[in-house]
Amino acid sequence: MVPIFLLLADSILAFMWVTAQAFRMYPTHRQVFIEHLEHYVKESDYPGLDVFICTADPYKEPPMGVVNTALSVMAYDYPIEKLSVYVSDDGGSKFTLFAFMEAARFAAHWLPYCRKNKVVERCPKAHFGSSNPSRFPETDQIKTMYESMRVRVENVIKRGSISHDYITKQGESEALSSWTDGFTPQNHPPVVQVLLEYGKDNDATGHGMPNLVYISREKSTDSPHNFKAGALNVLLRVSATMTNAPVILTLDSDMYSNDPQTPLRALCYLLDPSMDPKLGYIQFPQVFHGINKNDIYGGEMRHVFEVHMPGMDGLAGPIHAGSGGFFRRRVFYGCPSETPEMNQGRQVSHSIKSREVLAMAHHVAGCKYENQTKWGRKMGFRYGTLVEDLYTSCLLQCEGWKSIYCNPKRPAFLGKSPINLHDFLNQTMRWSVGLLEVAFSRYSPITFGVQSISLLSGLCFAHYTFWAIWAIPVTIYAFLPQLALLNSASIFPKISDPWCWLYVVLFLGAYGQDYLEFVLSGGPTKRWWNHQRAWMMRGLSSFTFGLVEYLLKYIGISTFGFNVTSKVVEEEQSKRYQQGIFEFGVPSPVFLPLTTAAIINLVAFLSGIAQAGRQRSIEDVFLQLFLAGFAVVNCWPVYEAMAWRRDQGKLPLKITVISVVLAWALYSTSSMAF
Secondary structure, eight states: OHHHHHHHHHHHHHHHHHHHGGGGSSOOOOOOOGGGGGGTOOGGGOOOEEEEEEEOOTTTSOHHHHHHHHHHHHTOSSOGGGEEEEEEETTOOHHHHHHHHHHHHHHHHHHHHHHHHTOSOOSHHHHHHOSSOOOOTTHHHHHHHHHHHHHHHHHHHHHTSOOGGGOOSTTHHHHHTTOOTTOBTTBBOOEEEEEEOTTTOBOTTSOBOOEEEEEEOOBOTTSOOOHHHHHHHHHHHHHHHHTOOSEEEEEETTOEESOTTHHHHHHHHHTOTTSOTTEEEEEOOOEESSOOTTOTTOTTOHHIIIIIHHHHHTTTOOOOOSSSEEEEGGGGGSOGGGSOOOOSOOOOOSOTTSHHHHHHHHHHTSTTTTTTSOBTTTBSSOOSSSOHHHHHHHHHHHTTOEEEEOOOSSOSEEEOOOOSHHHHHHHHHHHHHHHHHHHTSTTOHHHHHHHHTOHHHHHHHHHHHTGGGGHHHHHHHHHHHHHHHHTTOOOSOOTTSHHHHHHHHHHHHHHHHHHHHHHHTTOOHHHHHHHHHHHHHIIIIIHHHHHHHHHHHHTTSOOOOOOOOOOOOOHHHHHHHHTTOOOOOSOOGGGHHHHHHHHHHHHHHHHHHHHHHHTSOGGGSHHHHHHHHHHHHHTHHHHHHHHTOOSTTSOOHHHHHHHHHHHHHHHHHHHHHO
């Protein structure tokens, strides 16, 4: 059985390596010159832009974070009359609506402040929190307004109620009246509130402001909600009833704009007459602020955005990364040959607050609206997986649409990455379940990719969708050779055997390629080391749990819900993260594979050294000792958290005890097997 397990592990590793080479075939790097855009189109002829921002939980995704994201895009260098921001609140929280009422008031001062002073960093929190803040005559006054808004919103969240003193404008009480005793996040009617309307609401200097619309779609316990994809499809329909802009930007709640000219970069591609008319969307990279010096959890995802995305751009185009994608609206309604060309958007002849428009908006936001329609299958964002971004973009490419990767020097968007190990592993577990759902879906883009795009694109899709099977070789190599070593069994060739050196060459070759790509893309060596360790942790924990969860769901035993990654940052936790200290803290099952592997590898390494010194030659156990030693070095943060840390982020004693028991059980079982 041992050779079969090793053959399985090596086959999967070979598959992952071969599919990854597709990203290296035709890497493409692009550059745009915004100053040339005026030679192709007048500003008055820019297409309308609808921005979609999704949030789902006011306690895990604090409303002030969502507000900062919205304000950063409302301040874009883009014609105000052509810009609309739609916020989807899937948590159905009146606190989020209140936060955006406050944001609408603050925007009347923030937008002219940015416009007058040509502010580049237009996220208020980032602007005022910068280490070298720009100083203008009004800065202190605007900062005071922002802090006042922040305190009110955070007080409301903390108290769990909205003080009547905070309701200052006519109509706000009526807007909040939808939250009755029977209103719950999973069972409530649709809520659509137009908070700002161009032509009706002006800023402090008398200029118009972009449309700002709050939406909480109808929820019912007897109707499927389809997670984020369902929320995005509601935004597609509601925006179509109001502004129907031909260009759509999708953003996560924490992914704020870092460059006010980003829409113009997208237009350089969308309006270029030499571009392929099948161009469906432009994808910008996800760049994360606040990552510590050595990126201990590998949250930067450098390989994805610096190697994979440019590689896919040279083929049919990059996948959608869930945020930072500028789409032509028509891509969501069919193949390139089936949809009309892009226009400037709806020429609004009546107010988006009119009774007719709001009635239609509420209708299309209903949970029964999609019944017996093509929404989620042939229209909009596609259902059936937790990774709607990858699935939808793959199927769009299979339908004939192309995409482009735009990676400017100044990041277009900045977001947050998990700063504790539990959130990091849970986020990856959700992705792994979703990717397996894509791989084995009825409309698998792997098959369609090979048939309708190219073999290389199909290999790229296969590499992503089968990420979760990385759990199999990692688990085998983290346990099997070490258990054999503990039982004085040799399962690898001796160091004098040529087959031994084949293993060494393959290992060093794969790691060498990974290291060179990381360093050549601008990453330091220490970050690369943490990156590879994070992938080992994903394989042992996230992907293993994801694979098991998917199999259980497949046979009908359990289902995986959409678990929002927390954006809340605790001060002490943040300090430890910035110091490069791993954060465990909670007694979660996702830590058990890591801690069990750490114990077995440490004991096996010490046992192997003792055996080599007394009973056996070092060459008999060289490869097994090397693997155990390599794992021990990677597991050093786990040993620290188990043994001598005393802070709140240490590994809970309960997890350590259970891991010791599991390690002993594995050893006892392996004794009989070997």
